[in-house]
Amino acid sequence: DGGITQSPKYLFRKEGQNVTLSCEQNLNHDAMYWYRQDPGQGLRLIYYSQIVNDFQKGDIAEGYSVSREKKESFPLTVTSAQKNPTAFYLCASTPNVGLSYNEQFFGPGTRLTVL
Amino acid sequence: AQSVTQLDSHVSVSEGTPVLLRCNYSSSYSPSLFWYVQHPNKGLQLLLKYTSAATLVKGINGFEAEFKKSETSFHLTKPSAHMSDAAEYFCVVSEGNFNKFYFGSGTKLNVKP
Numbered sequence: 001d002g003g004i005t006q007s008p009k010y011l012f013r014k015e016g017q018n019v020t021l022s023c024e025q026n027l028n029h030d031a032m033y034w035y036r037q038d039p040g041q042g043l044r045l046i047y048y049s050q051i052v053n054d055f056q057k058g059d060i061a062e063g064y065s066v067s068r069e070k071k072e073s074f075p076l077t078v079t080s081a082q083k084n085p086t087a088f089y090l091c092a093s094t095p096n097v098g099l100s101y102n103e104q105f106f107g108p109g110t111r112l113t114v115l
Numbered sequence: 116a117q118s119v120t121q122l123d124s125h126v127s128v129s130e131g132t133p134v135l136l137r138c139n140y141s142s143s144y145s146p147s148l149f150w151y152v153q154h155p156n157k158g159l160q161l162l163l164k165y166t167s168a169a170t171l172v173k174g175i176n177g178f179e180a181e182f183k184k185s186e187t188s189f190h191l192t193k194p195s196a197h198m199s200d201a202a203e204y205f206c207v208v209s210e211g212n213f214n215k216f217y218f219g220s221g222t223k224l225n226v227k228p
Contacts, residue, residue: 004158031214040124042205042220043159050214090158094214101147101166102209104216106158
């Protein structure tokens with residue numbers, strides 16, 4: 001089955017710890033994205049990548065880092081510098097860079113809770 | 116700059132009655148517009164998309180939306196609500212060649228028996 005997988009589904013972190021959220025896609029999509037979702041605020045873009053070994057900051061990149069070493073993988077690290085990391089994190093991908101009618105395909109999400 | 120406004124944060128309907136979820140957008144380009152649905156603690160699923168072809172777009176599960184350029188609107192409708200339609204719905208605008216997407220703040224649909 002083709003799709004986007006995110007792991008783990010639930011993640012608990014102690015304050016001061018870095019954690020990495022996994023996102024893998026087998027759709028051969030070029031672009032990948034990370035969003036943060038908080039109640040009543042919709043989705044906010046953290047980072048996105050249009051090609052391997054390249055990525056751009058989104059609207060709320062502070063306290064987060066990413067890498068794109070492989071086309072199919074786009075892990076997100078939540079660092080201790082992120083002051084309020086408790087949220088639902090969604091990974092997405094789109095097929096082709098530069099085509100405005102591309103829709104995004106979403107993973108099932110990871111819920112991160114800071115204890 | 117692109118922006119999306121979902122005019123209602125919550126909508127409540129009775130099962131079997133029509134659904135209307137409102138979305139207005141601003142765009143510097145000819146926009147691509149999307150509606151997604153999200154059930155609790157799940158990812159987003161595409162309902163339908165507008166890509167400059169027919170202005171009336173049909174999607175999955177009986178939903179449809181009409182693109183009205185003069186009103187900069189892309190409202191989502193369904194003739195008869197089902198209990199399984201209870202979820203959160205997001206209107207999304209795509210920005211041209213940069214593969215960036217702008218999300219509305221979401222509308223939670225409640226369906227009463």
